[in-house]
Structures are given as C-alpha cells and as structure tokens.
Amino acid sequence: MAEDKLSWSELRHALAQRAGVTEKVANTFLNALNAQLIEALKQDKQVKINGLGTFRLQAVAPRKSVNVTTGEAITIEGYNKISFSAEAGVKEMIERTQSKSTAKSEVAALVETVTADPLKKLSEQADEIIDILADLGQAPNEEEKGQVDEAETSESKTKEEKQEVPQMEESAAEESQSEPIKEEVAEEQKQEEPIAEEEKESIAEEKQEEPKEEETAVVPEFPNNSETEIEPIQEPETPEEKIIIRPVIVKHVEPVIGRGVEPMPEKAAEPAEPISLETPAATPTPATQSFSSISETPIEQSAPTIPSTPSAPYVPSAPSAPTTQSTPSMPSMPSMPSMPSTSATQYSQHTQYTQSTQYTTASKPAAPKQDEPKKKESHFFRNLLVWLLILLLLAGAGYLLLRHYGMSGWIDSYIYGTQNATIVQPADTIVAADTIADSRDSIESELKEEEMQFEKIKYRYIKTERMHRDSRLIWMSKRYYGDKAYWPYLYDANRDRIINPDQVEVGTPIRVPKLTRELRDTTIEHTRLRLRALRREAEAARNK
Amino acid sequence: MLTKDLIGLIANASGLTKKQVEHLLSTNNAILRETLMAGKSVQLQGLGTLEIKERKERVIVHPKTGERNVVPSKSQLVFRPVNNMKDELKKI
Numbered sequence: 001m002a003e004d005k006l007s008w009s010e011l012r013h014a015l016a017q018r019a020g021v022t023e024k025v026a027n028t029f030l031n032a033l034n035a036q037l038i039e040a041l042k043q044d045k046q047v048k049i050n051g052l053g054t055f056r057l058q059a060v061a062p063r064k065s066v067n068v069t070t071g072e073a074i075t076i077e078g079y080n081k082i083s084f085s086a087e088a089g090v091k092e093m094i095e096r097t098q099s100k101s102t103a104k105s106e107v108a109a110l111v112e113t114v115t116a117d118p119l120k121k122l123s124e125q126a127d128e129i130i131d132i133l134a135d136l137g138q139a140p141n142e143e144e145k146g147q148v149d150e151a152e153t154s155e156s157k158t159k160e161e162k163q164e165v166p167q168m169e170e171s172a173a174e175e176s177q178s179e180p181i182k183e184e185v186a187e188e189q190k191q192e193e194p195i196a197e198e199e200k201e202s203i204a205e206e207k208q209e210e211p212k213e214e215e216t217a218v219v220p221e222f223p224n225n226s227e228t229e230i231e232p233i234q235e236p237e238t239p240e241e242k243i244i245i246r247p248v249i250v251k252h253v254e255p256v257i258g259r260g261v262e263p264m265p266e267k268a269a270e271p272a273e274p275i276s277l278e279t280p281a282a283t284p285t286p287a288t289q290s291f292s293s294i295s296e297t298p299i300e301q302s303a304p305t306i307p308s309t310p311s312a313p314y315v316p317s318a319p320s321a322p323t324t325q326s327t328p329s330m331p332s333m334p335s336m337p338s339m340p341s342t343s344a345t346q347y348s349q350h351t352q353y354t355q356s357t358q359y360t361t362a363s364k365p366a367a368p369k370q371d372e373p374k375k376k377e378s379h380f381f382r383n384l385l386v387w388l389l390i391l392l393l394l395a396g397a398g399y400l401l402l403r404h405y406g407m408s409g410w411i412d413s414y415i416y417g418t419q420n421a422t423i424v425q426p427a428d429t430i431v432a433a434d435t436i437a438d439s440r441d442s443i444e445s446e447l448k449e450e451e452m453q454f455e456k457i458k459y460r461y462i463k464t465e466r467m468h469r470d471s472r473l474i475w476m477s478k479r480y481y482g483d484k485a486y487w488p489y490l491y492d493a494n495r496d497r498i499i500n501p502d503q504v505e506v507g508t509p510i511r512v513p514k515l516t517r518e519l520r521d522t523t524i525e526h527t528r529l530r531l532r533a534l535r536r537e538a539e540a541a542r543n544k
Numbered sequence: 545m546l547t548k549d550l551i552g553l554i555a556n557a558s559g560l561t562k563k564q565v566e567h568l569l570s571t572n573n574a575i576l577r578e579t580l581m582a583g584k585s586v587q588l589q590g591l592g593t594l595e596i597k598e599r600k601e602r603v604i605v606h607p608k609t610g611e612r613n614v615v616p617s618k619s620q621l622v623f624r625p626v627n628n629m630k631d632e633l634k635k636i
Binding site: 006007014015028029036037039042047050052053080082086090094 | 545546547549550553554557558559560564565567568569570571572573574575576577579580581583584585586588589590591592593594596618619620621622623625629630632633634635636
C-alpha cells in the first residue's frame with residue numbers, strides 16, 4: 001500500500017478539480033489546514049475533523065529506567081504522542097472493503113487443530129490406561145496359567161461385562177454373565193482381606209443366589225460335555241482379568257446381592273450350599289496376601305480356616321485334588337486361576353463342579369466383604385459424627401434458649417411469639433418463687449398490704465432502652481439489677497408507656513430507674529410487699 | 545476542538561471564507577476517503593501519512609477456560625506523523 005501513495009501534489013490537484021477552485025487556493029487551503037491542525041493540537045490536544053477522524057495528543061507518562069551501560073537509574077521523560085482514530089463510518093467502510101477470507105481460514109484451521117489436540121490426548125490417555133490395566137490383568141494369568149490365548153477373548157468379554165454391570169446393579173445377581181465376574185472378584189478380594197462375620201452371612205445369602213443361577217444356566221450344560229474345559233476356563237480367566245475391574249464392580253454388586261439374595265435362600269438350600277457358605281468365610285481370611293502370591297499363600301491361610309468349615313465335601317472343589325477331601329487340598333482352592341489347567345479332570349464330576357462353583361460363588365461374597373466393612377464402618381462413623389454434631393448443636397441451642405428466656409418465657413414466646421409486641425414474663429412466674437417465701441406471712445402481709453399505701457417512688461433514671469423484639473422486662477431487670485425479681489420497678493417506672501407489661505410494643509423507650517439499696521433489699525418486708533403490690537398491679541394491667 | 549473551530553482557524557490563517565474552507569475541507573476528506581478506500585495511502589505534507597494497515601488475525605486463549613479463539617483480521621486507518629510534527633508536539 002505504501003507504494004502507491006497519493007502525493008501532496010496529486011492531492012492538491014484532485015482537490016482543486018473536485019472543489020472547482022484553482023490549485024493555488026487549494027494549496028493555501030491545504031497548507032493552512034496542516035498548520036492549523038498542529039496549532040489546534042497544541043491548543044486543545046484534540047482535533048476532530050468531520051468525515052475523517054480525530055487527531056489526539058496522548059501523554060506518555062515519564063518512567064524510570066536504567067542506563068544499560070552504567071546501571072544508573074534514569075527517568076525517561078514523558079512526552080506526547082499523536083494518535084489518530086478514524087470516524088466510525090470511515091472505519092466501517094474501510095473494513096468492508098478489506099477482504100479477510102484467505103488468511104482467516106488458515107488461522108482458523110490452526111486453532112481447530114490446536115483445540116483438538118487436548119481432546120485427543122485425553123482419549124488417548126484413557127486408551128493407554130485401559131491397555132495398561134489389561135496388561136496387568138493378563139500378566140498374572142500368564143504366570144499361573146499357560147492359557148493366555150483365551151484370556152484375550154475373555155478380556156473383551158469382561159470389558160463388556162464391566163459396562164453392563166453398573167447398569168444392571170439391581171439385576172446383576174440375576175444375570176448369568178455378571179455372576180462369573182462377581183465370583184472372580186470375590187476370590188481376588190478374599191485373598192486381600194479378611195471377612196467380617198456379618199459379611200459372611202450376607203455372603204452365604206449371595207452364595208445361595210449364585211448357585212441357583214449357575215445351576216440353572218451352567219450346570220445343565222456341564223453334564224452334557226463334562227470334560228469340556230471351556231466353561232471352567234472362562235471363569236478362572238475372567239476373574240484375573242476382571243481384577244482390574246473389580247474395585248468398581250464390587251462396590252456396586254455387593255449391596256445388590258445382599259438385598260436380592262434374601263428372598264432366594266430357600267431355593268438355594270441344597271446339600272452342597274451350606275458347606276459352601278461356611279467355606280467362603282474361610283477363604284476370605286487369607287485375603288491379606290497380595291494378588292501375585294495368591295496361589296501359594298492362600299493355602300496356608302486357608303488351612304486354619306478349614307476346620308471351621310464343617311463339611312468335607314466342600315474340599316473336593318480344590319482344583320489340584322478333586323477326589324481327596326482332605327483339608328490340605330482346600331488351600332489350593334483359593335488359587336482358582338490354576339484350576340483351568342486341571343479343569344478337565346476336576347470338572348468331569350458334576351458334583352465337584354457344582355461345589356467348585358459354589359465355592360467361587362462363596363468367594364464372591366467374600367470379596368465384597370472387604371469393601372463393605374470398610375465402607376460400612378466409615379459410613380457408620382461418619383453418620384455417627386454427623387448425628388453427634390447435630391445433637392450437640394441442638395442441645396446447645398436449647399440450653400441457650402432455656403437460659404436466656406427461662407422455661408416460662410419460652411412458653412410465653414410460644415403463645416405470644418407471633419405477635420408484634422414483645423412479651424414480658426407474666427408476673428405469676430416470678431411470683432411463684434416469691435410466694436413460697438411469702439407464704440409464711442401471707443395472711444399477715446395480705447392484711448398489711450391492703451392497708452398499706454405505698455408512696456410513689458421517685459425514680460432516677462440510669463438509662464433509656466428501646467424495646468426490641470427479644471427484650472423482656474424481666475431480662476432487663478436481670479441485666480441491670482442482677483435479679484429478675486425487680487422487673488415490677490421497670491413497669492412502675494414506665495407506667496405511662498406500658499399498657500400491658502406482657503406485651504410491650506417494640507420500640508418503646510423504657511426508662512431504667514436506679515434502684516436504691518432499700519428498693520433492692522428483699523429482706524425488708526416493706527420492699528417485698530411493695531414489689532408484690534407492683535406485681536399485682538402489673539398483673540391487673542395485663543388482664544385488662 | 546471540533547471541525548467548526550478548525551474551519552474558523554483555517555479561514556483566519558488563509559484569508560478564505562469559512563464557506564470556502566468548509567467546502568474545501570469536506571472535498572478534501574472525500575478525496576482522502578476515496579483514495580484510502582482504493583488501497584492507497586495519502587501523504588499530507590508537514591503532517592504525516594494516512595494509510596490503511598491490516599491487523600492480522602490472531603489466536604487468543606481465554607486465560608480461565610483455555611478456550612482458543614480467533615480474532616479476525618481487520619483493517620485500520622492509521623496516521624503516521626512526520627518526525628517534525630512528532631518532535632514539535634512532544635513537548636508543549
């Protein structure tokens with residue numbers, strides 16, 4: 001653009017032609033324009049030219065700097081800078097004439113790619129994590145079993161199952177697919193942590209449910225091809241793979257199982273089941289051991305638990321020695337992954353298979369147990385804490401209320417609380433305390449009282465206090481005189497303003513009188529009687 | 545200072561009538577606009593240059609959300625004063 005400039009002479013020429021004046025005139029005009037523009041800027045610091053824009057002088061403030069070579073501090077003096085802003089209309093026109101299409105698209109594309117990157121990264125990360133988890137899951141399988149090939153297929157299954165499990169939470173127990181997962185998970189978890197007794201019960205219930213399902217779905221198939229390794233293999237493999245999944249699944253599934261199971265137990269009551277119930281408890285105990293050492297360690301831990309398990313038949317479920325019912329075989333049970341290899345022989349017997357399934361089912365519940373107790377405890381404690389806090393708060397509030405208003409005041413506030421007027425405690429309540437003391441000489445005093453005419457007290461006032469919503473004569477008395485009993489003086493001193501001592505209007509200025517020692521001393525009969533008389537009067541005013 | 549005042553000043557300095565000056569000024573501005581519109585810059589002797597500069601489009605990032613947006617390119621009318629004028633106005 002800079003290349004094609006409209007020069008001064010060209011401008012002059014064009015101006016002369018357009019305006020119909022001689023170039024001389026145009027020249028003088030332009031010269032005058034420039035000169036005056038500068039002058040005007042000097043004068044006003046701002047010159048507005050219609051149809052073009054505004055010239056401004058902008059002040060640049062002085063600033064401090066450092067001499068680079070010497071390190072001395074310098075102040076750069078302030079100066080004026082000429083700025084020009086085009087008129088709005090001119091701006092628009094200029095913008096309209098400019099084509100911005102090409103460059104814009106390039107940058108836009110750049111931005112798109114840039115913004116797309118983080119998203120990709122996230123998704124990639126997720127994939128990576130999944131892969132890693134899958135690898136971890138496979139690793140144990142490989143060590144324990146030689147059957148890695150099937151693991152891959154099972155992995156995909158497990159993934160699908162994972163997705164299904166959360167959705168099915170309620171119906172999870174019922175569906176056959178979810179069952180294997182639970183079992184496997186349970187096994188793994190068993191090894192990790194011991195099971196609580198309470199949980200055992202729930203486990204037992206779960207077991208019952210699971211056996212039913214398995215029996216219905218799996219067992220019928222099994223007898224037909226008893227030696228097929230497929231079914232058993234799938235189960236053991238999946239558990240390991242599912243290990244990755246387990247934390248999520250266990251949480252959801254456990255509670256569901258417990259609920260759902262309860263109705264089921266009757267059906268589940270088969271000979272093998274009771275055994276399985278007890279056995280699961282035993283298996284969970286080894287749980288403390290890490291996953292990798294599952295096969296070895298579980299044996300030791302399970303052995304002690306075995307005695308608790310009443311029935312020998314349960315033992316056969318152990319993969320290594322199905323026929324032998326001896327307790328040592330039990331430990332091998334926990335290491336379910338190893339089972340698949342020997343599965344053909346083991347599962348040949350239908351009974352054994354059912355037992356093993358039961359065991360697995362039993363183990364499932366065990367796994368949930370670990371998480372459940374923790375959760376339950378934490379929940380329990382948290383709830384306990386929360387409730388304790390609430391109780392404390394309530395107690396504190398109640399105490400404050402009682403202390404502040406006293407019981408009767410509280411009750412009164414209930415009765416009159418909604419009204420605008422503040423409530424002063426009824427005279428009765430105060431009287432109640434005094435009446436006991438007065439009761440001895442009640443007859444005498446009453447007699448005297450009738451006769452006695454109390455001279456009007458000439459009060460000297462300490463202070464004037466406005467009634468607000470929560471103020472009570474009684475409390476003012478307590479505050480100023482240290483005893484609630486002197487409130488009648490307050491009433492007496494403010495008779496002109498207080499119509500009903502129980503309902504003093506908010507905003508009423510109450511004069512607080514100074515009480516002489518004589519007026520305060522209730523041991524003096526005269527004072528007592530006077531107070532009583534005042535109370536009576538207040539009462540009378542209240543009853544009007 | 546508004547256009548009116550400037551016209552008065554110019555009229556005084558040049559000996560032209562205000563009407564003339566007004567007419568000349570508006571014509572002058574029209575010429576300037578047209579030339580600028582055509583993509584040419586205008587040199588005002590003793591003052592500086594009026595030209596149209598293109599501001600490239602750029603990407604800005606919202607500091608809070610990290611959202612990226614394109615600020616579209618736009619053209620601006622820019623005035624570049626001559627050094628003389630600059631110096632003259634630096635100190636008043």
